[in-house]
Amino acid sequence: MWHWMGAPEYQAARFAVTHLLALTYLIGFVCFLRQFRGLLGERGLTPVARFVDRVPFGRAPSLFHFRCSDRWLAGAAWTGVAASLLAQVADLAPVWAWVALWALLWLLYSSIVNVGQIWYGFGWESLLLEAGFLAMFLGPTHISPPAPILWLLCWLLFRVEFGAGLIKLRGDSCWRDLTALHYHHETQPMPGPLSRAFHRLPPSLHKVEVLANHGTQLVVPFLLFAPQPVATAPAVIIVVTQLWLMLSGNFAWLNFLTITLAFAAVGGPAGPPSDPPGWFAVLVLAVTALFVVLAYWPVRNMVGRGQVMNRSFNRLHLGNTYGAFGSITRVRYEVVVLGAATPDGPWREYGFKGKPGDPARRPPQVAPYHLRLDWLLWFVAISPSYGRGWLPRFLRTLLLGERPVLDLLGHNPFPDHPPAVVRADLYRYRFSSAEERRATGHHWTRSRASDLIPPLTLDDVEDAFG
Incomplete structure (x- = not known):
């Protein structure tokens, strides 16, 4: 009955997306465990307890409104670590268990982000939450990947890339005159081991880098929605570009997560089709309808003159807008x-x-x-x-x-x-x-x-x- 919804040729794509997402969740929870006491703990710089005392649950929904001791924060994070590891081996789980496990990951990490204050105000936090929410409805390996969820993952990748391209083109003039990378490799937030070498590339190559960036972010994303095998080509281009960025600097898990999303557009040999349970198919359709409605806000933001980047339009961090480096510091x-x-x-x-x-x-x-x-x-x-x-x-x-x-x-x-x-x-x-x-x-x-x-x-x- 539900075979029209399945996309068996994306079995490998689903495997890559879900396993890399689980790894990203693991990194996020480990980062929290290693840093929360100094940033958000009882003796931290901005304690969660003070935050939840002045900000109501409705403005920042989080489990930590109920308890927020250091022990409770650590316990939630360790639960997230365990769930991230379990997600790596959950491919044969029942559908209901799959949904429950990924829902737990999303609930725990959204609880952290919503009380994380300035320390969690980065676009890749919302990106992980939105991608992680969609992963709930990709399902385990014994059912065909739902095509609507794969389309929504491509739509998410489109917003990441095209939103970033627009904010650059509309923002700092150095992106338009192709001089942005004369400065960026040196002035970026967290240079890496090769950043100095990238900075010392000839100016002509810096201009090529900017042109390649504009093409990858403003043109290539539209091809993600083409039929196969065409859609695989833009995904490969995005992966190569993100690997280049990973070599040139440290951007937390933004590049890693963007690569993860790109796999959603990569086709492959079709596996045996298998219909999902009826209740799961209905859930997939409901989620798809929800994201169609939520698309209004990021689309309005992208086409409007006052585009903002990395904005969540709701407390659940779904249907967000993304972007980066609309302005470049010269010194x-x-x-x-x-x-x-x-x-x-x-x-x-x-x-x-x-x-x-x-x-x-x-x-x-x-x-x-x-x-x-x-x-x-x-x-x-x-x-x-x-x-x-x-x-x-x-x-x-x-x-x-x-x-x-x-x-x-x-x-x-x-x-x-x-x-x-x-x-x-x-x-x-x-x-x-x-x-x-x-x-x-x-x-x-x-x-x-x-x-x-x-x-x-x-x-x-x-x-x-x-």
Whole structure:
């Protein structure tokens, strides 16, 4: 009865999408486990308990409105880890068990995102939730993949790519004059080990990169909806482009998840067709109808003049709009945090796990892991307003030697006792030239630009910020 809904030639595509999605969920839960105490825990920079006290459930639906102790947060995350691993071997599960398992993953991670505040305000959080929600209705291997859900995954990939292309074309002029990558490899949030090499490519190749980006994001996505074998070609182009981006920088799991979605458009040999249970087919049709309705908001956003990027139009993070780097910074500034035993120094620098600090250190490979504090400090260097609400508390925790926050750092220069005074400076960073690299061995050159936060003692912090 429901054979018209099945797409048996996408069995391999479903396998790739669901297994890579489960891996992405696993990364997300592990990131939370390793960082939540310093960011969102009881002694963190923006505790969940304070958030749920002032924000009602209806504005941020989450399991953590009911309990939000560190033990409860950790327990939910460990449950997510276990469910992510179970999803890797759930291909032969009953349909109802498949739906329940993926629903649990979505419920747990959406509960984290909705109370994650500024630390979880990134587009790839909503992207994971939307893709993970659709995965509930792909079904296990003993039924044919539902064609409507595969179409919805392609529609999601279309919004990711085309939305990003539009925001670039409408935004910074450097995308239109093809100079964006003269700056971006150096000024991106989290450079990687090869970013300096990409930055030093000839200007003509940077222009080719921009042109290729425009083609991949503004033209190629329309071909995702072509019949096979044509639809496989744009998927391959998107995968290659995303691999290029993964080599050139660290963008958490954005590139990894975009590659995952691209597999939804890749056809293959048809497996034996098998109809789903009637109740599941009805559920698939209901979800499809829901997403048809939800499409109004991202379409209106994309065709409107005031396009925004990475916006969720509902509390469930479904039918979102996406985009990235509508504006490009031309100069790189970094927040350098220092402490001292006395106001006269000597000053010692705190090290971070991913963001540039010591000029001699090669930028590390971090992605698909996500270092949230490091990313937010990149935003603070662009505009200090991004630190409002947490940066003073961060300095206070350094003065108190609070272990949950210190665990977020790569190097604590005060292992025995906390400093008496801390400060934050802005430094101008640029990749070293070939000559500078040979002379110093450094990957970066830096010069002090200005104060960000003047020297503060614990009393100063308490008096100024309470």
